[in-house]
Amino acid sequence: MKKIVSELHNILNENQISTNDTILELHSKDESYHIPSLPDIVVFPDNSEQVSQIVKLANDNKVPVQPFGMGTSLEGHVIPYDHGITVDFSQMNKIIEIKEKDFLVKIEPGVTRTQLNKELKKYGLFFPVDPGADATLGGMAATNASGTLSVKYGTMRDNVRDMEVVLADGTTIHTGTLAAKSSSGYHLNGLFVGSEGTLGCITELTLKIFGIPEVISAARATFKTVDDAVEAVVAVLQAGIPIGRIEIVDETSVRQVNQFRDSNYKEVPTLFLEFHGNEAGLKQDIAFTEEIFKDFNCLDIQFETDTAARNQLWDARHNLAYAYIHSYPGRKMMVTDVCLPISELAGAIHHARTVVDQLGLPGGITGHVGDGNYHIILMIDMNDPQEVEKSMNLNEQIVEYALARGGTCTGEHGVGTGKRKYQEKEHGEALKVMEKIKQVLDPNSILNPNKILKSN
DSSP, X not given: OHHHXXXXXXXXXXXXXXXXXXXXXXXXXXXXXXXXXXXXXXXXXXXXXXXXXXXXXXXXXXXXXXXXXXXXXXXXXXXXXXXXEEEEOTTOOOEEEEETTTTEEEEOXXXXXXXXXXXXXXXXXXXXXXXXXXXXXXXXHHXXXXXXXXXXXXXHHHHXXXXXXXXXXXXXXXXXXSSSOOOSSOOHHHHHTTSTTXXXXXXXXEEEOEEOOSEEEEEEEEESSXXXXXXXXXXXXXXXXXXXXXEEEOHHXXXXXXXXXXXXXXXXXXXXXXXXXXXXXXXXXXXXXXXXXXXXXXXXXXXXXXXXXXXXXXXXXXXXXXXXXXXXXXXXXXXXXXXXXXXXXXXXHHHHHHHHXXXXXXXXXXXXXXXXXXXXXXXXXXXXXXXXXXXXXXXXXXXXXXXXXXXXXXXXXXXXXXTGGGHHHHHTTHHHHHHHHHHHHOTTOOBSTTSSSOOO
């Protein structure tokens, strides 16, 4: 690698290249339970031309390249198991242009979600995709992130209008235009969003942005059973009520929050909702929702519009992960991620709860119930091989359940290395098409190798 380091100095300044042990260690992992692995070199480019030259150098020498944002991924996407060069995009963090009349913003990939929304707020605008972590927008595009607002605003794939991408040979392309729609050519936005750095390095994004709602109202509703809660959600969606967020937390998780926060929330399946709109319309939507929920044995429902009161109402959902992390010191949090047709969600949650209880692991269930995506928060002792094996077994069972019912092994976390083994079962012959695309765009398999697909 000495030759590569030497040649990198022809592209970058001294402070943009690091082989420091601490820096390498910081780039050896993400927030998942996957085993870390050190890169050989970490580089910090500050423009797309430098990225192009770095990738071309790596390709000429068949050295692996891993793009890196904030390291908040959950399936080992950024872990450099093949070592090589990690490209850290934290220096490419400029908001290039806000086109408020077109409801578009052009940014560099290292811009974080919080950074962007702080700037957009000055214009009465916001970017809605919220995966929870303050991730970079480049990383969010790479994994097709979504989160709690996807039921209304969609995922990253729905909100990317154009990207600048550096391919394996150093060529730079644009994947879309500024137009709201196009019937011209293949849909490259859809191909590169969610490709997890295996087809190219994202160096610029143009994103759709939205007006901040005039009024936001939050609600918390409790139900006797998970089936009642999920069926109530389906009825609300069928009625066309424009829900901004709609989340479910199971009774075990509410109990965990009560123990952690010394609160006294009713320990039953609970829905957390958020309505976005204008004052007159929201009153109608809330009244209609209340009527629908009564038909599904709703025990109690509360509404709030004041910001502080809304946050308090959502307390149990917002503090769920912390409740588990702080209650089980020494254990590592594993978060599963499958998505099913919404008609299958109640059965899936029942199945997941049964499996968690059978394996005897501490964990709760939450999900973006409006789009059929749910998670198990599982606390594992990584030093106990039996517990690690149990957690793998649990993940296997819930993925198999989802795939058997027309679902997917990952609704929003992505494939990385953790879900790679399920790709053939989920995609069948289509996986061969993906392999051919990878071979054409990255014949030397230098771009984030062995993520999504097994490299040759």
